[in-house]
Amino acid sequence: MMDLSSINPILLVASIMVSATPILLAAIGEMVVEKSGVLNLGVEGMMITGAVVGFAVAVNSTSPALGFVAAALASALLALSFGLLTQFLLSNQVATGLGLTLVGLGLSSLIGKPYEGMKSPTLPKLDIPLLSDLPVVGRMLFSHDLMVYFSLALVVAVWAFLKHTRAGLILRAVGESHDSAHALGYKVVMIRLMAILFGGACAGLGGAYLSLVRVPQWTEGMTAGAGWIALAIVVFASWRPGRVAIGAYLFGGVTVLQLNLQAAGAAVPVALLSASPYLVTILVLVIISARGAHAAPASLGRPFHASS
Amino acid sequence: MHRRTLLSTAALALTLGFGSAAAAQDVTAGFIYVGPVGDGGWTYEHNKGRLAVEEHFGDKVKTIYQESVPEGADAERAITQMALSGADIIFTTSFGYMDPTIAVAEKFPNVKFEHATGYKRADNVSVYSARFYEGRAIQGHIAGSMTKTNKIGYIASYPIPEVIRGINAAYIHAKKVNPDVEFSIIWAYTWFDPAKEADAARALIENGADVILQHTDSTAPQAAAAEAGNVITFGQASDMIEYAPTPRVSSIIDNWAPYYIDRVQAVMDGSWTSEDTWDGIGPGMVGIGEITDAVPAEVKAEALDLKAAIAAGDYHPFTGPINKADGSVWLAEGEVADDGTLLGMDFYVEGINAEIPQ
Numbered sequence: 231m232m233d234l235s236s237i238n239p240i241l242l243v244a245s246i247m248v249s250a251t252p253i254l255l256a257a258i259g260e261m262v263v264e265k266s267g268v269l270n271l272g273v274e275g276m277m278i279t280g281a282v283v284g285f286a287v288a289v290n291s292t293s294p295a296l297g298f299v300a301a302a303l304a305s306a307l308l309a310l311s312f313g314l315l316t317q318f319l320l321s322n323q324v325a326t327g328l329g330l331t332l333v334g335l336g337l338s339s340l341i342g343k344p345y346e347g348m349k350s351p352t353l354p355k356l357d358i359p360l361l362s363d364l365p366v367v368g369r370m371l372f373s374h375d376l377m378v379y380f381s382l383a384l385v386v387a388v389w390a391f392l393k394h395t396r397a398g399l400i401l402r403a404v405g406e407s408h409d410s411a412h413a414l415g416y417k418v419v420m421i422r423l424m425a426i427l428f429g430g431a432c433a434g435l436g437g438a439y440l441s442l443v444r445v446p447q448w449t450e451g452m453t454a455g456a457g458w459i460a461l462a463i464v465v466f467a468s469w470r471p472g473r474v475a476i477g478a479y480l481f482g483g484v485t486v487l488q489l490n491l492q493a494a495g496a497a498v499p500v501a502l503l504s505a506s507p508y509l510v511t512i513l514v515l516v517i518i519s520a521r522g523a524h525a526a527p528a529s530l531g532r533p534f535h536a537s538s
Numbered sequence: 539m540h541r542r543t544l545l546s547t548a549a550l551a552l553t554l555g556f557g558s559a560a561a562a563q564d565v566t567a568g569f570i571y572v573g574p575v576g577d578g579g580w581t582y583e584h585n586k587g588r589l590a591v592e593e594h595f596g597d598k599v600k601t602i603y604q605e606s607v608p609e610g611a612d613a614e615r616a617i618t619q620m621a622l623s624g625a626d627i628i629f630t631t632s633f634g635y636m637d638p639t640i641a642v643a644e645k646f647p648n649v650k651f652e653h654a655t656g657y658k659r660a661d662n663v664s665v666y667s668a669r670f671y672e673g674r675a676i677q678g679h680i681a682g683s684m685t686k687t688n689k690i691g692y693i694a695s696y697p698i699p700e701v702i703r704g705i706n707a708a709y710i711h712a713k714k715v716n717p718d719v720e721f722s723i724i725w726a727y728t729w730f731d732p733a734k735e736a737d738a739a740r741a742l743i744e745n746g747a748d749v750i751l752q753h754t755d756s757t758a759p760q761a762a763a764a765e766a767g768n769v770i771t772f773g774q775a776s777d778m779i780e781y782a783p784t785p786r787v788s789s790i791i792d793n794w795a796p797y798y799i800d801r802v803q804a805v806m807d808g809s810w811t812s813e814d815t816w817d818g819i820g821p822g823m824v825g826i827g828e829i830t831d832a833v834p835a836e837v838k839a840e841a842l843d844l845k846a847a848i849a850a851g852d853y854h855p856f857t858g859p860i861n862k863a864d865g866s867v868w869l870a871e872g873e874v875a876d877d878g879t880l881l882g883m884d885f886y887v888e889g890i891n892a893e894i895p896q
Contacts, residue, residue, distance in 0.1 A: 252733070347778075
């Protein structure tokens with residue numbers, strides 16, 4: 231009785247892209263942070279702050295675009311507090327990151343109280359000339375909102391930045407050996423602060439995508455662990471932008487696919503379907519990372535002080 | 539590890555012992571929540587019950603709560619913590635807290651525990667739940683009458699008797715008014731994850747469902763349905779009136795306040811005993827939210843008749859003839875289901891073409 235004809239592949243792929251985007255945004259930002267040698271476990275807190283601020287600003291200004299900008303700024307600001315604590319006061323990164331998550335969750339429910347049950351303007355779907363009109367792929371790939379394409383472009387930009395620019399090389403050097411980078415005259419703390427701000431902004435965008443597009447509404451605690459998934463994807467993707475994208479799309483994709491299989495009544499054990507996003511993502515990323523160098527940045531999580 | 543826990547427990551007990559001796563309140567009531575109080579559904583309503591207790595008793599009762607406590611091992615820690623901090627009665631408000639509640643209750647014989655939706659009791663553990671399936675029957679009636687695609691989507695949480703009961707009650711009454719109706723069920727394996735709940739609603743809608751019933755706690759499926767258009771939904775646990783008149787056309791509202799007030803009063807009077815409470819529409823533990831004008835007038839009238847009959851005890855939603863999914867007879871003509879079978883329900887009724895996950 232495997233009748234899967236009710237699944238529409240066009241709608242399925244479109245849903246997968248929407249489902250993968252928040253995690254992708256948060257993960258690519260965190261990857262840059264970790265590449266600079268900083269472990270920020272506050273992704274969940276920054277995401278949910280982005281979700282609530284993005285929603286609140288979009289409701290008040292009736293402009294979702296403004297909501298995204300505000301979300302990025304607010305989460306970057308939250309990340310800055312993490313940056314100041316860990317980079318200048320040399321607090322423990324793990325503890326501070328966890329604290330950031332708690333602060334974000336608490337702060338967001340406070341800010342969000344008046345916005346429960348409200349509706350917000352959502353991002354319009356783009357109508358790209360020619361491309362959107364193509365049969366099948368037009369609807370599948372070229373009729374999404376701007377953030378979907380922005381997140382993918384961001385992956386390419388981060389990849390190009392890390393691989394092909396001098397600034398990217400310096401960032402990686404700081405992450406591998408902050409003492410050597412410091413000896414060469416690079417401003418380790420400033421570089422890390424920039425990376426932390428970038429990571430915060432990305433997490434904020436990811437959160438805002440949840441509250442403005444994917445759900446779309448504000449509910450307390452609505453990230454429900456998405457930030458932790460993003461953190462895990464960075465590790466399993468062995469700190470490579472392309473693999474982060476694969477990981478986010480696999481996780482988002484398999485999540486939506488398994489829900490569709492259930493909705494269509496597929497004769498596959500539900501427990502297996504339900505666990506499949508985790509299993510498939512980890513399995514695939516481990517397999518593609520099996521060969522070659524894939525160690526964590528050597529200075530990851532270690533505090534740096536110029537006098538040491 | 540063990541010794542350290544013991545030591546810190548003893549130390550905490552000591553400090554708290556002094557603390558509660560000085561406390562002005564007569565009774566401290568604690569609540570353990572599975573989601574955030576702002577989920578707009580299940581936990582939101584339990585928290586409303588807590589606030590009602592505060593309002594009713596004023597200074598005589600202090601309430602404390604912890605939200606977003608995961609079901610399973612960590613729950614035991616949270617409940618223990620609450621017992622140590624001087625709670626006289628603790629309401630653990632999700633099915634998955636059943637074993638942790640029993641375990642902690644053994645260690646604190648003087649603290650009263652109230653576990654929602656479970657079935658394990660002890661001298662100091664009561665269980666309470668609401669007959670949500672009565673509300674599900676009414677939802678099923680409206681859903682079956684209104685669907686145009688004859689496909690009803692159901693976002694289920696975990697395969698436990700309470701959830702299965704809801705699916706069966708809704709199906710039986712949808713089928714009664716619409717023999718062609720089909721149920722398409724998604725197990726989300728979560729009580730609260732708005733993004734996943736929205737994805738599940740979208741998957742059901744994309745697979746042809748035009749009615750979404752949910753047994754998860756957030757309003758996300760309502761938002762997804764609103765976006766899709768031409769889909770109707772029902773508020774779950776809470777009224778979710780902000781999504782009326784469509785997609786939300788009615789709702790099941792959990793009303794815990796009277797029960798919570800009663801039980802706290804019993805602790806105060808020293809008359810508390812372990813009990814098993816399972817109330818429905820009649821006593822008011824289950825409310826039916828306003829049926830909006832999106833529902834045709836005659837369907838609304840039928841739904842209200844059904845509600846009145848259930849409330850009066852004239853009609854039981856599980857009245858035979860009903861067969862199990864495997865074709866065997868469950869209830870003969872006119873036979874009414876007993877509570878024991880309902881409480882342990884682990885089968886679908888005939889017509890639901892799916893397997894219950896093990």
